[in-house]
Amino acid sequence: MAPPPHRRPGFSRKAQYGLFATYVIAIAGTAVAALLLVISVADPTGFAALRTLGAEITAPVARFFNSIRRTTLDAGENMSAYFDAASKNAALTKETKANRTKLIEAKALRVENARLRGLLKLKDETNEQVAVGRLISSTASSTRRVATLSIGSSDGVERAQPVRGPAGLIGRVIETGPTTARILLVTDAENLVPVMRASDGLPAFSTGLGNGFVVIKPLNLGESPFKVGDIIVTSGNGGLYQPNIPFARVIRKTNDGALARPLADPANSPYAIVMKAYQGEAQAAQQAIAPDGQTKAIAE
Amino acid sequence: MKNPVTAIRLPLRPGREYESRFDREQSTLKMLAIPISSVVIASMITALPFLIQQPLLPPFGFLMLLAWRLMRPGLLPVWSGVPFGLVDDIFSGQPFGCAGLLWSAAMLTIEIIDSRAIWRDHIQDWLIASLLIIAILLAGLWIAGMAHAAADPVVLLPQIVLSILLYPLVVRICARLDSWRLAT
Numbered sequence: 455m456a457p458p459p460h461r462r463p464g465f466s467r468k469a470q471y472g473l474f475a476t477y478v479i480a481i482a483g484t485a486v487a488a489l490l491l492v493i494s495v496a497d498p499t500g501f502a503a504l505r506t507l508g509a510e511i512t513a514p515v516a517r518f519f520n521s522i523r524r525t526t527l528d529a530g531e532n533m534s535a536y537f538d539a540a541s542k543n544a545a546l547t548k549e550t551k552a553n554r555t556k557l558i559e560a561k562a563l564r565v566e567n568a569r570l571r572g573l574l575k576l577k578d579e580t581n582e583q584v585a586v587g588r589l590i591s592s593t594a595s596s597t598r599r600v601a602t603l604s605i606g607s608s609d610g611v612e613r614a615q616p617v618r619g620p621a622g623l624i625g626r627v628i629e630t631g632p633t634t635a636r637i638l639l640v641t642d643a644e645n646l647v648p649v650m651r652a653s654d655g656l657p658a659f660s661t662g663l664g665n666g667f668v669v670i671k672p673l674n675l676g677e678s679p680f681k682v683g684d685i686i687v688t689s690g691n692g693g694l695y696q697p698n699i700p701f702a703r704v705i706r707k708t709n710d711g712a713l714a715r716p717l718a719d720p721a722n723s724p725y726a727i728v729m730k731a732y733q734g735e736a737q738a739a740q741q742a743i744a745p746d747g748q749t750k751a752i753a754e
Numbered sequence: 755m756k757n758p759v760t761a762i763r764l765p766l767r768p769g770r771e772y773e774s775r776f777d778r779e780q781s782t783l784k785m786l787a788i789p790i791s792s793v794v795i796a797s798m799i800t801a802l803p804f805l806i807q808q809p810l811l812p813p814f815g816f817l818m819l820l821a822w823r824l825m826r827p828g829l830l831p832v833w834s835g836v837p838f839g840l841v842d843d844i845f846s847g848q849p850f851g852c853a854g855l856l857w858s859a860a861m862l863t864i865e866i867i868d869s870r871a872i873w874r875d876h877i878q879d880w881l882i883a884s885l886l887i888i889a890i891l892l893a894g895l896w897i898a899g900m901a902h903a904a905a906d907p908v909v910l911l912p913q914i915v916l917s918i919l920l921y922p923l924v925v926r927i928c929a930r931l932d933s934w935r936l937a938t
Contacts, residue, residue: 480831484858491849495900504850591800595846596848596898643903
């Protein structure tokens, strides 16, 4: 369709000035938007209040559709469980038998571990969960991988707390509102997680790729020591994530590390647990002594 | 069309039976609210539970804005990219001001194209929209990379393809909304 001939408004001065004004407003508005962008690039946590407000407004709708989505998923799983129920039952029985001895060994190890910890007088800060919620939406059209959680500061959720699902680590809290919180997923390029190989404790770092995978880079240089199928868990270094949270499974070896897929899939995670920061007290004490450490922790 | 007297039916709105059938004015509220709310609601679609591991959902707010702008030139003012973009920034997860700047630049670009190529068909509009979608998504990645660590541009490929393919659908929705908007 041809545009209406508003570009040549005739002899009317008023119309001419009006047309001119729209262009002036457009250019000025673009400049203002550019200025806002510069501010938000310089201080990424700025405008968090606006984003939180948006999340709070849309949260009821997201919760509603998420419950529908979950119900249909559950119904599908329940129905598919009826097929091949007999063969699955046999396989599970065999597996349970095999696991029983391992379980007893693990119990013995746990007792021994607790005894050794008692000898060393280590304070155990593990398994302190703050609240349990659900992931209700994510920034599906942006290159940033940020998800919205259905619980917020009214449930005790605070910034920089780790979030995990039943299968593994999901991410950490970056912004909180009264009933929602925003979570930086482990697959975001911004999210660095200190990890180790579960079998031998080989220390490494994980960075998100933004496409659902993470890159695992070992701390010591040289040829990549990883093998396909290696299980990666968090190492607890840095004091944010607790050690031994299941993290990812290596799917391809690269020159200087490995490509891995996170074990927790935010879309299929039935719930998300917000946990206290591992060694949060030690971290707080350290930041009270060194203020520059604090500024680094605030900049996301 | 006047109903014949013999037709037996219950009128839903008895008042309309006696109104004039021509020269009726459209509701001003409807004429303004439908384009504005359709773009804003399209921007809010990311708030629905799409938990995807990579950027895949097309920027529906931008597609809707493009559709209105290319289908009905002169309806949205040149500066409308700024407010629509800032609303989108609240929900998109990009740094605040990103869409405000980029959408406004896109509106100005279409304004320049309008002065060059006046008579266009749907395919040409689709081409213009496709180029703008590619530019906006790549620029959005670049801007997100200035504030945070950025992903590789290859991750945008599926989203770009999906957005370009879904544009005609958004135009259809927009056309339906337009006929509802102008109905008396």
